[in-house]
Amino acid sequence: MQNKLQNPSTEVVLACLEEKYLRNEVMLDDHCFVRIISGEVKIVSFETSQVFGPGDTMFFPRRQLSTIIQYPKDDQAYKCVLIILKTDRLKEYYSRHKAHETTGYLPTVKAYDKHPLLESYFASLLPYFELYEELPEELLALKTDEAITILRTIDKSIDTFLADFSERGKIDLADYMEKNFMFNMPLDKFSYLTGRSLTTFKRDFFKIYGMTPQRWLTERRLKLAHYLLSKNKQKPVEVYREAGFENLSHFSYAFKKQFGFAPKEYLKN
Template identity: 55%
Template sequence: MEFQFKYITPDIKLSCNEGEEFKMELVFDCHMLVWSISGETKIMQADQTYIFKKGDIFLIPRNQLATIINYPTNGVPHKLVIMHLTTDRLRNFYINLNIKSKPSSVQKIRCYNNHPLLESCIASLIPYFDLRETFPENIASLKITEAISILRNIDKDIDNILANFAKPHKIDLTTFMEKNFMFNLPMEKFGYLTGRSLTTFKRDFRKAFNTPPQRWLTKKRLQLAHYQIAEKKRKPVEVYLEIGFENLSHFSYAFKKQFGYSPTELTK
């Protein structure tokens, strides 16, 4: 699998995948503005799935759980330009604007299709990825500021996302885990997103579910896989990535250990 990043600054990069589909399960520490150059990007959150293709532009808010699968299509590599909108940069941008954001508990991915202003801003970065000399920081800063300004111009609600600098607060653990169990993340990250330290997360989890987190997560993921294969008639190869497993063989082994038969036998 040929997968690589090219950086012109730490906050602006080109993602290129020339091999097979590539899966990532992430919680971004900063907002990500993304332009799809080629290929297909599938993003799955707890309550919605997005498909992005060539020309699409979208913003992934920070601290949001997402499974991302990149697909090269028709022999064409999967390519994205990604711009990080960091908290420090956004604080500096908003410091003199006197904006009061209205924080929302749900921050969904924002889709801008192929908006000409955003596309022009991000496309102007492409020639810099092939330069050998260092990309000037002042130009990078100007391009990111331009992108933020365009977002504010075309999206009247974007300040509620970009100007919200609050950290995750302590939330109901049961509701969160029942909604997000399919994301294969470290326990520390689950704890952070529910407003807890790792120790407190494990303690509260055992109190809520009467079992260790990893055992509960594996069982829930396998139950979802069983439903998808038996009721939705999906193939195991279509399911395992989406429900939190890293490879098909491990998924098949765990499935058979749980149910007494393999996922392939279930399809028959």
């Protein structure tokens, strides 16, 4: 088992990674409020790559695509506390509280500096993981309300996410693919995320790019890999993951076919 979960509820979770390394493409159905207890996590989105460690606190918006890489650090397993903010609970909360008016650009993952409200909140949760049964509903509702209130207190722009209950519709395919091509997902997942059936996705894609999605994805990922090798001097074992390839051997084969050198040879030259 790769991930061991201790749940005082399905909405408040202590996750512990038993393996040395775990990589997943993630798009959450609900917002997630996270505190890292030990280990490290690297989060790669279309706009940035960030590393978080013990004591760091983040907010993951729903329907945002990211690559999550979790691993031990300083001989300690990766462990974090997750607060899942369900849509029904958020709707109930905002029926009692007016949302702030927010404007401006918001990142895919929001990170927060240490704050007394955050420290006291997560410290209050840890004893719950010693329970053998789920949290009582009344207590769970209180702790969820507390999490939302703390987020709104330390981040005046968070209502842009929390109070948005709109459903996903058909979106700009080219813009989405340019931002998310590095995520290693099947085509039916890309089609769903752009609000299309697989058939419509392939048809719209060919109209825009004049080639199949598979061919375009390979070429676009190879360009990114070339950049990471030449500019950032990253190792092939790091590059293939960030560029969206399934495994190192497939990446090496495709890279050599495209550029005439294997990734290791290219890096040396």
